[in-house]
Amino acid sequence: MTVRVGITGAAGRMGRTLVEAVAAAEGVQLAAALERPDSSLIGADAGELAGLGKNGVAVAGDLAEVIGDIDVLIDFTVPAATLANVALCAENGVAVVIGTTGFTADEQARIDAAAGKTSVCKASNFSTGVNLCFKLLDMAARVLGDDVDIEIIEAHHRHKIDAPSGTALSMGGVVANALGRDLAEVAVYGREGQTGARERETIGFATVRAGDVVGDHTVLFAADGERIEITHKASSRMSFARGAVRAAGWLAAKEPGLYDMQDVLGLKADSEDAGQLAR
Numbered sequence: 032m033t034v035r036v037g038i039t040g041a042a043g044r045m046g047r048t049l050v051e052a053v054a055a056a057e058g059v060q061l062a063a064a065l066e067r068p069d070s071s072l073i074g075a076d077a078g079e080l081a082g083l084g085k086n087g088v089a090v091a092g093d094l095a096e097v098i099g100d101i102d103v104l105i106d107f108t109v110p111a112a113t114l115a116n117v118a119l120c121a122e123n124g125v126a127v128v129i130g131t132t133g134f135t136a137d138e139q140a141r142i143d144a145a146a147g148k149t150s151v152c153k154a155s156n157f158s159t160g161v162n163l164c165f166k167l168l169d170m171a172a173r174v175l176g177d178d179v180d181i182e183i184i185e186a187h188h189r190h191k192i193d194a195p196s197g198t199a200l201s202m203g204g205v206v207a208n209a210l211g212r213d214l215a216e217v218a219v220y221g222r223e224g225q226t227g228a229r230e231r232e233t234i235g236f237a238t239v240r241a242g243d244v245v246g247d248h249t250v251l252f253a254a255d256g257e258r259i260e261i262t263h264k265a266s267s268r269m270s271f272a273r274g275a276v277r278a279a280g281w282l283a284a285k286e287p288g289l290y291d292m293q294d295v296l297g298l299k300a301d302s303e304d305a306g307q308l309a310r
């Protein structure tokens with residue numbers, strides 16, 4: 032069976048890469064591409080926007096008009112748009128792959144509720160490498176325990192609108208969970224002025240926004256006398272897009288529920304909690 036895919040934000044950085052990734056993948060077919068209703072790109076050819084040449088899919092402005100043509104929606108936009116799209120997909124039994132980051136806890140609760148009606152796969156990062164790093168981080172935190180200071184450093188391009196990145200927050204969630212800490216209580220988002228000495232249980236976040244950095248993440252485990260750094264560097268958005276398209280093909284056959292990329296990659300078997308936190 033060929034899975035019919037819709038892509039929102041089809042002219043965005045990830046949207047264009049997703050159109051390219053769908054064209055290169057087997058078992059999926061681009062059935063709809065969407066932008067804002069008032070976008071000057073409505074009616075444009077989605078393949079041409081992605082630099083592939085015409086593919087015959089005209090950019091639409093209203094998800095309700097094309098929802099019957101798709102099995103899975105892939106959404107990498109902004110939280111408000113994603114939430115509206117997820118609600119419509121849930122009403123129509125269409126599965127959703129969510130790559131958007133920057134949701135509040137209340138917004139996440141709305142996604143959780145929608146996952147009671149349709150299948151949803153949400154991940155802060157769809158690259159295989161980052162999902163492997165989540166597993167490595169879980170192991171490192173469990174082995175190193177309370178003997179290290181943990182800091183998370185991330186860098187992204189100048190256009191990114193949320194901070195810290197969703198991936199950095201997921202990494203913080205994985206290590207906090209492994210150590211039995213509550214990230215909301217121990218996270219320190221940047222430091223300035225008379226901060227006082229570092230408290231061992233805190234998990235620090237540092238954010239860099241500059242140029243065209245696709246996405247770099249380092250988790251530093253620092254002890255007296257040695258340091259371990261687990262780093263992932265993305266050099267192409269295709270690493271995220273390929274994973275999201277793989278997730279779309281996988282999700283089409285799933286029962287309603289909330290899944291993540293750890294489910295898609297089969298990485299949950301020996302550490303349920305690490306995967307749950309990787310959303």
Ligand SMILES: NC(=O)C1=CN([C@@H]2O[C@H](COP(=O)(O)OP(=O)(O)OC[C@H]3O[C@@H](n4cnc5c(N)ncnc54)[C@H](OP(=O)(O)O)[C@@H]3O)[C@@H](O)[C@H]2O)C=CC1
Pocket residue numbers: 039040041042043044045046066067070107108109111112129130131132133154155156157158197271
């Ligand atoms: N999970 C993962 O693996 C990854 C997640 N991301 C996340 O994906 C999201 C998008 O990133 P990126 O592609 O770089 O961003 P872009 O700004 O390049 O693209 C966002 C797209 O969404 C559209 N959009 C914005 N607001 C609305 C709206 N209200 N209604 C409809 N469409 C809207 C934009 O249109 P317009 O230009 O008109 O505003 C644009 O086409 C971010 O949250 C980012 O963090 C990114 C990479 C990987």
Ligand SMILES: O=C(O)C1=N[C@H](C(=O)O)C[C@H](O)C1
Pocket residue numbers: 132155156187191195196197198199245246247
């Ligand atoms: O906005 C981006 O570009 C990215 N966002 C995601 C995040 O917030 O973690 C994933 C990736 O790092 C790129």
